[in-house]
Amino acid sequence: MTAYWLAQGVGVVAFLIGITTFFNRDERRFRLQLALYSAIIGAHFFLMGAWPAGMSAGLNSVRTLISMRTRRLWVMALFLLLTLVLGLAKLQHAMELLPIIGTLASTWALFRCRGLTVRCVMWCATACWVCHNFWLGSIGGTLIEGSFLVINGLNIIRFWRMKRRGIDPFRIEKRVQQETPSAR
Structure with a gap:
């Protein structure tokens, strides 16, 4: 097996893990699954x-x-800075800016937003990753991010419609937040 196909296989594993991430309405499970997916796609x-990337x-x-665990601004700023420094250090092509931009946007979303807003910002960040992965030739990466784009987009519409009908689609999330002390 060549290194290329090993890399593509790891990408497909990430695809299989990540495919259901955006179905989660529970914020904790959503973030845990997203973290696992990110680690595996990073290896890819x-x-x-x-x-x-x-x-x-x-x-x-x-x-x-x-x-x-925390939504402190200094922690968010640290991750924004790390993303810029580490991402730009090995930059060789303008298309490699897209995952950096996507990571900056999703970092802001995870630290400053909740519920539907998180998913909307993540949808925009995902669009950056789709373009990058297609350019790179990453089969698993393009499949998963393309799937994220569609699944998250459909769930954004579904959750928005629920809110219009007076149903809070993130009711579970709010209960968990009330049980956890504020980190601000």
Whole structure:
């Protein structure tokens, strides 16, 4: 098996893990699954030789886990700075800016937003990753991010419609937040 196909296989594993991430209405499970997916897709990008994307995905994984414990601005700023420094350090092509931009947007969303707003910002960040992954030739990465784009988009519409009917689609999320002390 060549290194290329090993890398593509890791990407497909990430695809299988990540495919149901955006169905979660429970914020904790959503973030845990997103962190696992990010770690595996990060390994895929490193194996593909896409260092800025690998670093962004690796930071995504750690950042997602930490955002479950705190939403402090200095922690968010640290992850924004790390994304810029580590991502730009190995930049070789303008298309490699897309995962950095996507990571910056999703970092902001995970630290500053809740519910439907998180998913809307994540949808925009996902669009950046889809374009990058297609350009890179990442089969698993393009499949998963393309799937995220469709699934998250459909869930955004579904959740928005629920809110219009007076139903809070993130009721579970609010109960968990009330049980956890504020980290601000």
